[in-house]
Amino acid sequence: SQTIHQWPATLVQPVGSPLSLECTVEGTSNPNLYWYRQAAGRGLQLLFYSVGIGQISSEVPQNLSASRPQDRQFILSSKKLLLSDSGFYLCAWRETGTGVSYEQYFGPGTRLTVT
Amino acid sequence: DAKTTQPNSMESNEEEPVHLPCNHSTISGTDYIHWYRQLPSQGPEYVIHGLTSNVNNRMASLAIAEDRKSSTLILHRATLRDAAVYYCILRTSGGGADGLTFGKGTHLIIQP
Numbered sequence: 001s002q003t004i005h006q007w008p009a010t011l012v013q014p015v016g017s018p019l020s021l022e023c024t025v026e027g028t029s030n031p032n033l034y035w036y037r038q039a040a041g042r043g044l045q046l047l048f049y050s051v052g053i054g055q056i057s058s059e060v061p062q063n064l065s066a067s068r069p070q071d072r073q074f075i076l077s078s079k080k081l082l083l084s085d086s087g088f089y090l091c092a093w094r095e096t097g098t099g100v101s102y103e104q105y106f107g108p109g110t111r112l113t114v115t
Numbered sequence: 116d117a118k119t120t121q122p123n124s125m126e127s128n129e130e131e132p133v134h135l136p137c138n139h140s141t142i143s144g145t146d147y148i149h150w151y152r153q154l155p156s157q158g159p160e161y162v163i164h165g166l167t168s169n170v171n172n173r174m175a176s177l178a179i180a181e182d183r184k185s186s187t188l189i190l191h192r193a194t195l196r197d198a199a200v201y202y203c204i205l206r207t208s209g210g211g212a213d214g215l216t217f218g219k220g221t222h223l224i225i226q227p
Binding site: 032034036043044045046049051057059088090092096102103104105106107108109111 | 147149151153156157158159160161164206212213214215216217218219220
């Protein structure tokens with residue numbers, strides 16, 4: 001069966017510090033991968049998605065970036081965090097190919113607080 | 116993705132059925148209707164999806180209007196664990212590679 005991991009679960013970082021959040025998926029190959037953010041009291045917002053290694057599409061311009069160094073690894077980064085980067089960050093994956101379900105499966109999330 | 120409209124919140128009693136409505140008057144012929152829910156402090160989870168016919172699975176039922184301009188997610192016997200935000204999302208046929216567009220959803224409150 002497939003599983004998705006995110007770490008860390010919680011993170012408190014000062015303004016101006018770097019960020020690296022990691023997401024890995026097990027039990028599937030060539031998945032589509034996604035990063036979402038949920039700010040306090042707001043809805044889920046798609047940040048990035050990837051259809052393959054090294055292929056990143058950005059939905060919202062900001063001081064965050066994403067990378068996909070391996071097929072089942074997705075990393076969210078920032079060189080300098082802003083207070084507005086605080087939120088609940090969720091990684092998700094989806095199967096690809098013909099005859100597959102198009103459901104997205106979400107990880108447990110990372111709660112980031114920028115102080 | 117086409118826009119959907121849901122009530123901000125609904126309240127129901129435990130062990131009673133719950134009907135969560137969703138309006139999608141601008142739905143196109145190739146749009147699938149997807150439902151996800153998000154429990155407190157967790158990521159969303161898939162509930163059900165359909166195109167034209169009503170659908171049933173272990174979690175819920177999806178009733179789709181004949182003109183497809185609205186749908187209803189039915190929880191047959193709500194439990195306290197069903198308290199969550201429920202999102203109705205339209206997706207084009209095949210889903211596409213891009214992500215889901217979440218609205219504000221319906222906050223479902225279950226009273227014991």
